[in-house]
Amino acid sequence: MLTxxxxxxxxxxxxPNFWDLTTGFDSFRGVSFVGSFRIIEDELLPRFKTIKLIxxxxxxxxxxxxxxxYNVPRRVQELEAASDTFLNRISDESLQLRFTKxxxxxxxxxxxxxxxxxxxxxxxxxxxxxxMTKNHEVVWMYHGQKDQPADQAIYQAHRALFKSNFTEDSTxxxxxxxxxxxxxxxxxxITAVLTDEVANEVNTQVSLSKDEIxxxxxxxxxxxxxxxxxxxxVQAVYTPKGNKRRDQSQANENAKVLYYQAFSQAxxxxxxxxxxxxxxxxxxxxxxxxxxVQNTVTNQYEPLVEPxxxxxxxxxxxxxxDSFRTNKVRDESLQALTAFLYLxxxxxxxxIQEIYRHSNFSRSADQVxxxxxxxxxxxxxxxxxxxxxxxxxxxxxSPSVQYAEINNSNSARSERAVNFLDHYLxxxxxxSPMIIDELYENFFHLKxxxxxxxxxxxxxxxxxxTSVFAMNHNASSKGINNLEExxxxxxxxxxxxxxxxxxxxxxxxxxxxNSLNDHLYRTVVYRLNQRLNHLSGDEESRLIHDYLSLxxxxxxxxxxxxxxxxxxxxxxxxxxxxxxxxxxxxxxxLLAENNFKNVYFTDGDDQHFTVSKAIFNxxxxxxxxxxxxxxxxxxxxxxxxxxxxxxxxxxGMVLNIDKFDxxxxxxxxxRYYERQHQKDHQQDALSQLIALQQEESKxxxxxxxxxxxxxxxxxxxxxxxxxxFFGRLFGKDK
Numbered sequence: 001m002l003t004x005x006x007x008x009x010x011x012x013x014x015x016p017n018f019w020d021l022t023t024g025f026d027s028f029r030g031v032s033f034v035g036s037f038r039i040i041e042d043e044l045l046p047r048f049k050t051i052k053l054i055x056x057x058x059x060x061x062x063x064x065x066x067x068x069x070y071n072v073p074r075r076v077q078e079l080e081a082a083s084d085t086f087l088n089r090i091s092d093e094s095l096q097l098r099f100t101k102x103x104x105x106x107x108x109x110x111x112x113x114x115x116x117x118x119x120x121x122x123x124x125x126x127x128x129x130x131x132m133t134k135n136h137e138v139v140w141m142y143h144g145q146k147d148q149p150a151d152q153a154i155y156q157a158h159r160a161l162f163k164s165n166f167t168e169d170s171t172x173x174x175x176x177x178x179x180x181x182x183x184x185x186x187x188x189x190i191t192a193v194l195t196d197e198v199a200n201e202v203n204t205q206v207s208l209s210k211d212e213i214x215x216x217x218x219x220x221x222x223x224x225x226x227x228x229x230x231x232x233x234v235q236a237v238y239t240p241k242g243n244k245r246r247d248q249s250q251a252n253e254n255a256k257v258l259y260y261q262a263f264s265q266a267x268x269x270x271x272x273x274x275x276x277x278x279x280x281x282x283x284x285x286x287x288x289x290x291x292x293v294q295n296t297v298t299n300q301y302e303p304l305v306e307p308x309x310x311x312x313x314x315x316x317x318x319x320x321x322d323s324f325r326t327n328k329v330r331d332e333s334l335q336a337l338t339a340f341l342y343l344x345x346x347x348x349x350x351x352i353q354e355i356y357r358h359s360n361f362s363r364s365a366d367q368v369x370x371x372x373x374x375x376x377x378x379x380x381x382x383x384x385x386x387x388x389x390x391x392x393x394x395x396x397x398s399p400s401v402q403y404a405e406i407n408n409s410n411s412a413r414s415e416r417a418v419n420f421l422d423h424y425l426x427x428x429x430x431x432s433p434m435i436i437d438e439l440y441e442n443f444f445h446l447k448x449x450x451x452x453x454x455x456x457x458x459x460x461x462x463x464x465x466t467s468v469f470a471m472n473h474n475a476s477s478k479g480i481n482n483l484e485e486x487x488x489x490x491x492x493x494x495x496x497x498x499x500x501x502x503x504x505x506x507x508x509x510x511x512x513x514n515s516l517n518d519h520l521y522r523t524v525v526y527r528l529n530q531r532l533n534h535l536s537g538d539e540e541s542r543l544i545h546d547y548l549s550l551x552x553x554x555x556x557x558x559x560x561x562x563x564x565x566x567x568x569x570x571x572x573x574x575x576x577x578x579x580x581x582x583x584x585x586x587x588x589x590l591l592a593e594n595n596f597k598n599v600y601f602t603d604g605d606d607q608h609f610t611v612s613k614a615i616f617n618x619x620x621x622x623x624x625x626x627x628x629x630x631x632x633x634x635x636x637x638x639x640x641x642x643x644x645x646x647x648x649x650x651x652g653m654v655l656n657i658d659k660f661d662x663x664x665x666x667x668x669x670x671r672y673y674e675r676q677h678q679k680d681h682q683q684d685a686l687s688q689l690i691a692l693q694q695e696e697s698k699x700x701x702x703x704x705x706x707x708x709x710x711x712x713x714x715x716x717x718x719x720x721x722x723x724x725f726f727g728r729l730f731g732k733d734k
Contacts, residue, residue, distance in 0.1 A: 002125060002132055007142045017502060018125070018132050019043060019379065021141065022112055025119065029162050030110035031056050032127040037078050038438070039127050041086055042472060045095070046378040048112075052096045052162075054170050056105035056126075066212060068099050071230040072198060072255075073262050076190050079174070079182060080411035081404065083441050084478070091179045098170035105165070111158050118155055119143045171201060184412060187263055195256045199237075199248070210242030229262030273420055276405060278432040279398040282347055284463050289533050291347060291431070291525060296397070306526045307519045311562045316515040318559075318567045319507055320389055324381060326506040330497035332381070335374075337568065338548075338576040339385055339493055342372045343394065344524040345551045346433040346466045351532050352547050354461070361544040366457040368547045369491040370425075371467040373439070375480065375578075376495040382470040385495075386435050388513045390468065395518030396435070403439045403469075414443060418452045425456055425464050432465055439471040444481040444490065457489045482579060492578035496585075520558070527554045546575065583637035584664050590615065590634065596672050598652075606677075609660075609669055612652040638663065 004013040004021070022028075028048040033056045034040065044051050057068065079087075089095035099105075109122040123139030125131045144151030175197060182190045202208060213234065233255040238244055245251045280294035283301055291304035321340065325333035345352070349368060356365040376382035387400045407417035417440075424434055443449050473480065480492060499505065531539065531550050542549040556572060559565050591599065598615035602608065616630045635653050638644040644663055646654040661667045 001135075002137050002139070004121075004123075005138070005140045007140050008144065013141075019047070020501060021119070021121075022047060025112035025114050025117070026050070027113040028053070028110065029112075029166075030054070030108075030121075030127075031105050031162075031165060032108050032110070032125075033057055034127045037082060037086065039129065040095070041083060042378055043127075045085060045089060050094050051089070052166060053098075053127075054105050054165055055097060055099045055173060056107065057100075066208070066234055067230055069198060069202065069208070070234050071228075072191060072194050072233070072259050073229055075174070075194055076187060076259075076263075077409060079190060079194075080187060080409050080413075084183075085441075087179050087183055090174060091176050093176060096166075097173035098166060099173050100170060102169065105170070109158070109162075111162055113146075116147070117143065117145055118151075120154065120158055186413070188260060191259050191263070192256055195233075195252055195259065199252050213238045213242035214240065229258055232258045273406075273423060276401050276420075277398070277424070277430070278394070278396045278434065280395070281430055282432040283429050284347075284351075284431050286463070289529070291529055304522060304526050304529075307522050309519050309523050309558070312515075313517060313519045314558065314562045314564055316512060316517075317393075317520050318564050320512050320516065321568065323505075323507040323509065323512060327509075328381070328497045328499055332495055332497050334571045334574055334576050335493045335495060336381070336385065337571055339372065339374060339390075340393070341548050341551050341555070342369075342491060343390060343433065343468065344521055344555070345528065345548055346372075346468070347431040347525050348528050348532060349466050349547075350431065350462065350464045351529075352543065355532070355535065355540065356544060356547075357461070359540060359544055361541060363544045367488055369466075369489055370453070370456055371469060371490045373444075373490055373492050374468075374470045374495060375473050375492055376470070377473060379499065380495040380497060381499075382472075382495050383437055384509065386437050386468060386470040388509065389516060390435055392513065392516040393518060394433070394435075394521050396432070401434070401436050403436055403443075406436065407440070412440065412442065412446065414440060414446050415448055417443075418448050421467060422452060422456070425460060425467075427465070428463055430465050431463060433468050434465055435468045437470045439469040441471055441473050442478050443469075443471070444486055445478055450481070450486060453489050454485060480578075480582075482582075487579070493576060494578055494581055523558065524551060524554050580639065587634070587637065588664060588668065591668065599669070599672065601673060601676065606673065607657060608646060608654055609657055609673070610652055610654050613650070615652075 001015045002018060004016050004018075005011075006013055025047075026049045028044060028050070029052045031054040034053075040051070040053070044053075055068070086095070090097070108124065108126055109120070112119045112121075120142040121139050123137065125135075125137040125139050131137050142151075142154055144155055146155065174194075178193055178197060181193050185193075236245075236254040236258060237248070237251045280296050282294070282304075283292045284290070285292050285303075288303070292301040293304050294301050317340070321333050321337045324336035325331045349370070353365040353368050356363055356368060374382040374385055390396070391398075391400065403417060406420040407414055409416075421434070424430065440446075444453075528551055531554070535543070539550060542553075546552075552572060556565070559568060559572075594615050598612040600610045600612065602610070613631055616634075631648070631653065635645055635648045638655070638660070642659055642663055644655055644659045646656060648654075655669075657669045657673060661670050
């Protein structure tokens with residue numbers, strides 16, 4: 001487990017989250033081994049504006065320097081799997097990767113900066129998931145300020161060290177000028193480009209000694225090291241004595257052929273599809289109208305029975321959903337609950353589609369999505385759901401399946417993945433959902449994928465399964481394919497909010513993961529099948545309106561049975577709409593970017609606000625031809641049934657404040673209105689206070705006047721009584 005010693009505060013941090021310690025910094029420089037570029041894509045790119053990384057090595061096995069230089073197939077695979085964002089960041093040099101020029105880098109240190117602060121990490125940890133979460137690693141950390149003299153020595157020393165390592169001791173992993181030559185190209189083209197680049201590097205940048213070459217290229221000198229493709233390529237370029245062969249042009253062509261052969265051999269070692277299927281498998285008996293589950297001991301299929309569901313089972317499920325509210329900086333529990341609702345419906349999706357096809361209520365079966373896609377940016381919970389929660393929740397004991405496994409790469413060429421999914425969908429037997437992590441981020445823009453999705457939805461009938469994907473989507477990537485032909489067949493759920501610091505999180509996800517079981521899943525699927533077998537007219541009507549309606553009703557019944565109705569009452573009847581969710585974000589960003597400069601209020605009207613057309617003049621993300629089109633588009637983002645938009649014209653739009661804020665999910669405009677009218681409110685309050693004081697003074701004066709009058713009258717009466725008494729006493733009647 002990772003242990004970090006904080007030098008500044010002289011304390012040991014036990015099992016900290018490394019990425020939490022990097023929060024607030026925008027520049028990342030360091031030396032480290034990385035197992036794959038996935039950690040750069042998922043963790044570094046979303047967090048840092050500039051990244052300079054020297055790719056070190058894990059140990060000093062024979063020939064590692066030669067491997068780093070000549071293992072072209074590994075570089076090809078890494079670049080094939082790289083996203084457009086990754087390549088763009090290399091192209092604009094906000095991501096710079098380098099590796100050895102002469103001596104191998106075995107050190108691991110990181111220097112992170114922002115305008116005022118820096119933090120240093122130095123120790124045994126590489127940039128790998130294994131190092132951060134599994135291995136015993138010790139790292140020291142120093143957090144300092146750039147303007148503090150006491151921090152200058154360690155800061156400047158490490159800046160100088162990295163500058164020397166980066167500019168003098170290493171060379172480019174990939175020349176940015178090659179990006180356009182390899183972007184979107186096939187494997188053979190990329191291999192050819194990189195092989196030529198390696199030859200150029202060895203001639204101009206990388207220093208190789210005869211001993212190093214001999215240790216790899218001379219069969220007799222090498223110690224029990226197998227001959228991988230890169231070794232054969234070295235042997236094609238160099239003689240056993242470490243000299244370059246005379247015809248270097250032919251030598252490089254021979255190396256290319258060896259690399260091509262290596263890829264060809266690797267493609268023959270494709271993982272068997274059956275090895276990636278969920279375990280145990282679920283199927284359906286149409287004669288008995290019953291779900292069958294494979295017995296993992298006997299391999300026989302047995303009817304699904306309703307298990308004994310406990311209060312603890314249900315409480316764990318509710319806590320998992322609630323953790324997406326309490327453990328995150330923004331509430332995303334609706335998305336989490338919706339994901340589980342779809343998952344519990346997935347084995348019966350095919351059956352619901354059949355009901356749509358034969359129903360008198362007119363609705364096409366392609367309105368029932370064949371796939372669920374969890375979209376996230378970095379560590380926002382999508383992989384947590386599919387890998388750590390969905391697996392135990394469905395009782396699936398198979399390893400987590402990565403997109404690269406079903407596609408044999410993570411590249412834009414997705415024919416293998418589509419064929420894999422097609423084969424499973426058309427099995428006419430299995431109903432277990434196929435759960436796949438790390439889907440290629442532009443998968444739903446690829447023609448091979450969109451054509452397959454439409455074909456599956458339009459042509460596959462009877463028993464089939466569904467697919468559940470987790471997909472990383474960076475802000476600079478292509479937009480999500482939101483065309484109606486896709487969104488009605490693929491259900492998007494967005495997870496964008498980050499996690500609170502671990503100390504502020506209500507739930508420990510390790511405890512939740514270990515407490516989850518498949519009892520609720522089996523219960524809901526069992527009851528859902530029974531309801532679908534004996535569907536009433538009202539239930540059919542609701543199902544046609546919302547394919548998740550029966551699942552939702554069953555879950556609500558179970559929550560009520562165990563007294564958990566209140567826990568999910570606020571979200572269980574809500575329908576998550578990805579487009580609407582994104583529209584909220586877009587509107588939020590529009591007002592934030594403009595800082596309300598083009599938002600106005602009318603005197604005396606506290607219910608409406610005006611958004612001027614001028615707000616779009618400086619819109620950085622303007623994708624429309626002119627402001628009128630932008631104005632129309634933003635106005636149309638507001639759901640008409642909510643009554644937000646009052647009027648739209650050529651100069652802007654008038655919107656209802658509270659209805660707009662309800663749509664956004666926070667009192668955004670109302671807060672701004674209150675700030676704008678705070679002085680007016682204070683003046684009104686002061687005027688009211690003065691008026692009240694004046695009224696009180698007036699009432700006090702009237703009271704004093706009445707009191708004085710009463711006292712005068714009493715005094716007069718007292719005088720009269722005294723005169724009358726003495727008159728009688730002395731015989732002087734009045």
